[in-house]
Structure formats: structure tokens, C-alpha cells
Amino acid sequence: MIKKGSVIIALFIILALASCGKEENMKDISQITIVSEAGSILPELQWHEEFVIDKNTVTYKRSGNADKSNVNVGIWSIPADAQTISALFMELETVDLKSIERFEPIDPPDGGESSYYQITFADDKIFSLDYNPGVTYTNGRFITQPLHVFMKKLQLPSDAISRYK
Numbered sequence: 001m002i003k004k005g006s007v008i009i010a011l012f013i014i015l016a017l018a019s020c021g022k023e024e025n026m027k028d029i030s031q032i033t034i035v036s037e038a039g040s041i042l043p044e045l046q047w048h049e050e051f052v053i054d055k056n057t058v059t060y061k062r063s064g065n066a067d068k069s070n071v072n073v074g075i076w077s078i079p080a081d082a083q084t085i086s087a088l089f090m091e092l093e094t095v096d097l098k099s100i101e102r103f104e105p106i107d108p109p110d111g112g113e114s115s116y117y118q119i120t121f122a123d124d125k126i127f128s129l130d131y132n133p134g135v136t137y138t139n140g141r142f143i144t145q146p147l148h149v150f151m152k153k154l155q156l157p158s159d160a161i162s163r164y165k
Contacts, residue, residue, distance in 0.1 A: 028122035029089040030054065034147060035118075038065070039133065040111030047071045047163055051151065055089070056082050060160060076160045088150050092119065095142045097127050105134035117143055 032053040038046040046065035051058060058078040064071030112133030119127045129140050 027093045029093055029119055030122045031120040032089075032092070032147070033116075033118040033120070034151070035116040037114045039113045044068055044070045045164070049163075051078075053080075053085060053088070053150075055085060058085070058154060060156065062160070062163070070164050072160070072162050072165050074160060076157050078154050078156065080154065084150070084153075088146060091146050092143060096139075099139045100129070100143070101138040102130075103136045103138065108132070108134040117147065119143070 032051075034051040034053075036049045038048075043066040044064070046069075048063050048065060050061045052061070058080040060076045060078050061074075062071065063069075063073050110133075114133065115131040117129040117131075121127075129137055129143060131137075131140075
């Protein structure tokens with residue numbers, strides 16, 4: 001006959017092994033979205049830009065925030081090497097997300113550009129950094145720095161380079 005203690009130990013082992021798989025899925029990045037928005041400038045000059053990086057492609061979107069916008073709007077597919085994207089994802093998957101902490105200013109500045117970084121994992125969980133004016137993050141650079149390096153290497157199509165018409 002099986003003892004009660006053996007069953008409990010076996011149950012703990014099974015639960016521990018099952019939870020390991022879940023932890024791995026949380027580290028598997030499926031998409032990264034980088035958004036930037038204009039601060040307090042004339043409505044016809046305000047812009048919203050978005051880079052969406054998935055395992056094989058990079059898409060760049062830009063829109064204006066007014067009906068008679070002077071913003072150069074569009075959606076562009078950006079050439080990017082799948083191996084380079086994979087290396088970026090692997091680098092970001094090693095970041096200890098628990099070590100990143102948000103700090104908000106007591107008196108936030110008026111206006112200013114905002115940036116948002118969103119990492120979507122294979123299990124549809126999301127980690128985001130919202131850099132509103134004056135906001136900082138401890139260890140946020142472990143996410144933003146590799147993304148900025150990656151972005152600087154992208155070759156935007158000529159019709160996408162200028163923000164304004």
C-alpha cells in the first residue's frame with residue numbers, strides 16, 4: 001500500500017515540474033512594440049509612431065493626431081534579418097524583469113515626448129515600460145538599450161524618414 005507521505009511528495013514533485021514549463025513560456029518573447037508620441041506641440045504637428053517587431057518582421061506605423069495633420073503618415077515594412085531579431089529576443093529574455101522598478105516624479109513636467117515599450121510573451125503575458133515625462137526605471141536600460149541599438153541599425157524606407165510632409 002502507498003503511504004500518504006509518498007503521495008504528497010510525488011504531488012509536490014509533479015507540481016514543481018509543471019511550474020517549470022510555465023516559467024519558460026513567460027520568457028519566450030513573441031512580439032515587441034515600441035511607441036513614441038509627441039509632447040505638447042501644435043495639434044497639426046503631433047505624431048504617434050509605433051514599431052512592431054515580431055520573430056520575422058518589423059513594421060513601422062506613423063499617424064497624426066489632428067484632422068489637418070502635417071505628419072507624414074503611413075505603414076512601412078522594414079527589412080530586418082530574422083537572426084538579428086532572434087538575437088534581440090534572446091538577449092531580452094535573459095533580463096530579470098523583477099529587477100525593474102518604476103519611479104514617478106513628485107511634480108511631473110508639463111508636456112514632453114512619451115515612449116512605451118511593450119514585450120508580449122508566448123503565453124500572452126505582457127511586460128511594459130511607460131516612460132511618461134519625468135518617469136524613470138531602475139534597470140530599465142536593460143530593455144531600452146538593446147532596443148535602441150537594434151533600432152539604429154534599421155534602414156527606414158526613404159518615404160518614412162521624415163516625420164512631416
